[in-house]
């Protein structure tokens with residue numbers, strides 16, 4: 434474990450989020466959670482891949498170090514490279530080059546660890562986990578549960594390990610926060626033997642965000658997470674709700690896959706499972722076609738042709754009926770989950786809105802809370818209209834249940850959990 438020796442000076446964590454054809458990364462300094470570099474490579478393996486690299490904490494200026502970056506070109510406060518990155522290894526090498534160019538390369542002694550986002554950790558991974566061959570094999574075993582995501586995550590891990598085999602690498606699982614769900618919330622009411630044979634149960638996703646936001650919400654209330662019950666509404670392109678009691682998740686809206694629950698950008702969310710039999714038997718669609726219909730062509734995009742809430746609001750303002758109905762269906766489902774989780778929690782101290790829609794769309798927050806006064810929810814229109822990147826309360830003073838906007842930060846949470854794991858004695862930042 435000689436790599437841990439540089440503990441006092443090694444305060445940086447590289448966070449990697451590896452998709453099937455993309456690699457997103459952030460380099461964070463855990464002394465204060467600041468970003469030293471943020472970027473992504475997209476279209477890996479295609480004819481023209483693109484790497485965008487920025488240095489946010491230095492105002493996006495990438496001028497330290499000479500500019501001998503080959504085909505690097507100046508861009509909006511960052512550098513952009515196009516060319517072909519045949520695979521994830523080539524993409525990560527290019528990222529390493531960019532970081533080295535800025536004097537913050539993968540070989541610098543300040544780098545303490547790499548934290549990897551892994552989508553599916555099954556039931557076994559309830560905590561961030563130091564990666565070794567056994568852990569890799571276990572993530573591989575979970576591929577049937579996340580056939581699109583886990584192979585891509587594995588690719589990122591294997592590539593990073595090849596580049597820095599001596600460095601601690603940590604897997605942070607999207608499902609981990611939800612492993613505290615009681616059996617009665619996690620199990621579907623189907624034949625137990627069939628469910629167990631095929632590992633069919635509700636796992637939940639977006640866990641890193643739900644963990645971060647529920648904790649930040651407690652902070653906003655000036656309380657310890659163990660003292661508060663929070664409903665977290667993560668409303669991005671994918672969307673999920675969770676009920677968090679005293680810091681532990683007791684229910685969440687996504688299930689075996691991210692398809693269940695709220696209406697999303699392109700996913701249907703909750704649906705009578707018999708719709709799928711009907712599509713197969715009556716409409717003659719294949720299983721793959723149904724999968725694509727429900728995951729890619731449903732939700733807001735299926736209802737009105739747009740999945741961007743800004744565009745939907747614009748169309749509503751112009752009197753577009755389809756956009757109006759899509760919005761109303763989205764809100765109706767959201768309200769049902771707020772009501773359901775109020776019942777699950779018994780007492781709700783706060784409802785926290787987060788992610789792209791939750792943080793930015795004041796109309797969604799207003800409509801979701803409207804009429805729920807009996808549940809203790811109310812909105813202060815002026816506070817709700819304020820645009821800010823900070824956690825903030827948007828309900829009136831004295832409301833029984835606080836309504837809050839709490840920007841999520843999954844990369845910071847992955848870095849925080851990674852850093853805490855590799856040096857238990859180091860101070861963890863908030």
Ligand code: ADP
Pocket residue numbers: 668669670671698740741742743788789790793794
């Ligand atoms: P994901 O990470 O799931 O791709 P995000 O959390 O980034 O999604 O959210 C993306 C969504 O946020 C967009 O599809 C858009 O609908 C919504 N969004 C972003 N900015 C605004 C805004 N100013 N007003 C309303 N919706 C917004």
